Amino acid sequence: MSQHPIEILRFNTCGSVDDGKSTLIGRLLYDSKSLMEDQLEALQRSADITGGGQVNLANLTDGLRAEREQGITIDVAYRYFATPKRKFIVADTPGHVQYTRNMVTGASTANLSVVLVDARLGVIEQTRRHSYIAALLGIPHIVFAINKMDLVDWSEERFLEIRENIEAYLPRLDVLKDVKFIPMSALNGDNVVELSKNTPWYQGPALLGHLETVHIASDWNLNAFRLPVQWVNRPNNPRDQKLHDFRGLSGQIAGGIVKVGQEVRILPSGLKSKVKQIWTYDGELEEAFCPQSVTLVLEDDIDVSRGDMIVGMEKLPGKNSELHARICWMHPKALAPGRKYFVKHGTQTVQAMVTSIDHKINIQTYEVEPAPAELAMNDIGEIRLRVSKPLIYDGYRANRLTGSFILIEQGTNHTVGAGMLHAPLEPVKPEYDDFAI
């Protein structure tokens, strides 16, 4: 550990073309001195040439020729900045046609989502759409940045009205744990980095202050131990007896905490063993937690391979080959029942067939269309799947890592869908409960 542990906060920004998203990110980068002179010069140059003097911060990451020529952003761009308190990774997603697919991608790894709302327009379809995706992806923290407050004369009534409108529909979404509303003018910098004199009625922090202090340590699941086995470490070193017999199970802990001496179960086999050693390059650990990458050595020499999951004895996951999931479709070729795909879940890939589409969700109105014939690109719906080998999984609400999967098209190998599993109806019942080695 360094003397001043600095955490990384990952957030995404959601907004449409004119709501000041670029301006907001630009201000965060500029005010945290993360924009360099050569970048500013390059921006200035492109502004003089193509922008009629208007600096367009999107040019910072819209680095591809097609993007510059067409003035569009192709997909998720990641930007990095730091303050003395935290480091930030921003997933910036464009606001055009493929919006849902891109936002879902950017949101999948985010701790926090900033949803921009134009104070003049209030809640529009896009606001509802952005809120829905943030909730769908289980982002623990959400900030509604009520922007362009200068254009509504810094009216507290207007701010409260928009806030009420948003709070009115939030209960229809999955639980959003931590919701903040911040009145703002990104253009002038009010409540972005510094608190604004224009909002004496606002008691909360400026956006950056919130980003620097919001509690994210508990965003990872620390309740139920899960280690999807990624790689079996077998040095097979004939020169060193200790290494010759070493058999480690490597992976990134996807939930909970593990301790030396603890009893664990291997799934799907159900076999029990004890943790003999938590091996890392930096020395053995007494305990390890999500999302550390470790190598476990068990007391017993039992058959464990990639795709298996090592779990604690309590709070067992589910096991099923019939799955029920919410899905975001990401490919021009639509999803239809009967099609076969690969599912990559944790560290294993299995074959899957879509058995039915239960419904499609209109993410602007939150209305549900039952039993659609297919899901097109950017559609979100509920599907049922049958997989060739039972998955060991948790509900996405309980664990974002063991509750998520991607669908891969057979043949082309395109990633075509992002799935979030519903909680299993019952925990796995290990068959060999009394079977001791």
Add this chain to the structure above:
Amino acid sequence: MKSYHLDHLQYLETEAIHVMREVAAEFERPALLFSGGKDSICLLRLAEKAFRPADIPMPFLNVETGHEFPELLEFRDRRAKELGAKLIVRSVDQAVANGTAVLTKSEISRNRMQIPVLLGAIEEYRFDCCIGGARRDEEKARAKERFFSFRDGFGQWDPKNQRPELWNLYNARLNGGENMRVFPLSNWTEMDVWEYIKREQLEVPNIYFSHTRECFFRAGQWLPVPPPHTDPTTPDPFEGARPGKEPRKTMVCRVRTIADMISTGMLESPATSIDDIIGEISAARVTERGSRADDKASEAAMEDRKKQGYF
């Protein structure tokens, strides 16, 4: 109360280790691109962390332009040996000699020439995956890069048609002839790299530290004067890259980023330790790539090279 959270370097480290183990598990014939530069030095430590106590289950690969800093090559060979890894080196000169690459008279830099050499090595060894040290914060065309970046049968990158990447689930599936470039340091910044080098006490080539060197001024930057050509029976590899009438001076300088000798601008600097370097980067007002001639060729220089199969 015990706190269960990771600081920024620990987070980036566990993410990168996870990516490296996915490579070892999902590919049959991966390789790790190791140049001896600061980013690939971090990759080596991450590989140790991912795979020890076993051997690192992949060879190292480096593509030489023939214009390398000698200090870098010495460091590269020594590190590979220390780690007990197999180091494969393929060079532009070899490729020219056996006819798989042709030098362009008008283009002194052999940067682009690395592309056919790299693709040749991938074909020769049937590598299905190459791990590289590229970072998204380095350059605009890299900001849209994936951790697992798909390349078609010609080694080409299609930025408009990339696989979406969600959670920590990486789609590693390939058909025959296709391959993957994997970038475990995608989310690292230049500062993270140096902070990691400091924390892990990693050795770096001495040209990252301040030293005295003769330089000449060309195309807006101070370039190192190449070593003298001593063997008159062979062609001078630095032909055209030697100083003419340009201004020259002896500088106290170092490199911030390393390409080869003819495209790495030297930075006047008194930095003699990792702490000095970190201090210098915190105060820097230009980006790392500001000193790379290979990126200045045009706005889309990196994009064009990447589409053709560059690192």
